[in-house]
Amino acid sequence: MARKTILPFGPQHPVLPEPVHLDLVVEDEHVIEAIPQIGFVHRGLEKLVETRDYNQFVYIAERVCGICSFGHGYGYASATEKLLGLEIPRRAQYLRAILEELSRIHSHLLWLGLLADAFGFESLFNHCWRLRETILDIFQRTCGARIILSIVIVGGMAHDIDDSELKAICEKLDTLKRDYREIVDTMMNDSSVKSRLCGVGYISFEDAMELSMVGPFAKASGIEHDMRTTGFDAYGDLDHFEPIISNECDCYGRCKVRCAEVYQSIDIIKELVAKIPHDGIGKKPGPKVLPPDGGQSHVLIEQPRGEAFYYVRGNGTKNIERFRMRTPTSQNLAGMVRALQGVEVADVPMIILTIDPCISCTER
Amino acid sequence: MGYSSKSPWLIHYDGSSCNGCDIEVLDSMMPLYDIERFGIINTGNPKHADIFLVTGSVNHQNINVVKEIYDQMLEPKVVVACGICACTGGVFRDCYNVIGGVDKAIPVDVYAPGCAVRPETIIDAVLKAVDILDEKAKKMKAEKGRG
């Protein structure tokens, strides 16, 4: 006898590090429909732009999310620089790209740990987070903080990172790569992991296109979309860049894409460190530089979770009139709703985690 | 830290935090900082927990969730506010949807400020909470004996 029931999932749930609520309409063990309910983390910080001037707001933008913190500061600063017509030195652009790639490694390691925790692979969880400490140590040494770096300013970087320090980063990444390969090879070839992930949460290429999905979630469905291919900022100087895709379209494919992206990021960092120019790091624009009235600009950058959108509109004063950010997770919500249709209840945590939602980014 | 009479279990709930403090709370349970060496285990069930770690401020939607989790915990229980947002609202105190620190919803015993709060601070705060938990347990016992 099949009877429809509504199963509440979250906001406080052992596998969820963040609060999101899902109403799962289930029939026996099958999910017919999943309706997300968000707003538990909504603070309304887009409105704060009215009380902080455009230089101060970088620090608020960084606090949108603790995982992609650097990327938000980067996105906001580059959107504002575009609005003001500021040209920032190449070295600052390189440093930003290097830190963005480091954030990607840290975010993917964090995600892999959480995924392992969700299917009860406790030791892998601990190992991933142990490796992640390497990146946090680098942040601590170069920026002075572990999570919120506060190194980006509008107009460049707050301080430089020495060449010797950059070399040390590369050496640390070599060690990380060796340890990481050991972990990932073990995990991806494990039969119990495969049986848990293969064929679960299938999203076809057509569906992914239709739902305008972004990031590793889309790349695992065969969509070659990555903002880094457009060569914004320092990414234009890379010899060769090709997004990593997979045609598996399921949870296993998403894991594969993210695991491979870590190696790719390590290579990008090494290449950028080898090529980094020495033309200064830029400085804050003077108090006379004001965003033009009615001027608007937006940028698209590639965050660990996919393409992110930042929009600013000036009004001729030191405050910005409207700041808007669209993070990859809010774009992927539609994909999440689609992926959860018709799956088993036990697979729901797996699917949610392989999408890697970042709720505080989504709600701001 | 004094000696605790039991191994306290903790539960973590993310208020409207930016994730920064959350991952530091999780990080303090990982091999490098390893809060589990004090016999502390992270649990997902409020009914098993003694210490409630809250990160992030309280807003109009999650205030009831925070209260609900607190009510489900058994006495004695201790609340630790992790991060400056949980203590006072932090940079977000002016936002239209933020009510304020966690103490606007439930009584807080230990405040651990920082943005993001460092794992060392969390360990200190939790150990302080263990002391308070023991005191509360002792008090309860004394009251029971009297009654």
Add this chain to the structure above:
Amino acid sequence: MYTVEFVECPLGDLLTRVQSLKHEGLRFVQLFAEKPEAGMDLVYTFYDVVNDNALNLVVNGITEESEVPSIQGLYFAAFSYENEAHDLYGVNFVNMQLDFGGHFFNVGIDAPMAIISPEQKAAREKAAKVKAAAAAKAAKAAKEAAAKAAAGDGAAEKPAAKPAALTEEERAKKMEAKLAAMDPEKAAKVRAALAAQAAKKAAQKDGE
């Protein structure tokens, strides 16, 4: 590097425009509302992967009464943004597939982002004043140029030669224009300082 384009689109044409964009295979990026002086604007962003172009459709002059057609039927990913614009700005969407009925974000007040805060109002007034001052300056410059042109070539060189020798009156006029651009509190302070300065000068003259 990708290019960015802002295109205005009337509300009536929105659905047909979006439909044609969907047929061209553009990816939906996002949708947001903003509130400049009059009414509300909706900005839809689409990304053309082939030409690397970000196309923004700007729908101007939306009020709380206007019925905005939902594009969820074409791009389902818009559901979170439409519900967000409804909850935070009070934009009225019709024919939504997934409608949370105002409970997507449960905020304490209705349409919080649509409220114009005192800070924003002050900023706008200041911006308007700056604009007015700039316009006045431009008008004055135009007038002077016209006068110069009328006076002939010989006269045109004269004022350029001695720009520093402004009379007291001109300086005062310039100061007034500057004061008009400041916010009232600051202007009052500056005025007081100026008055004090003038008094001091007068006292010095008396002393001599």
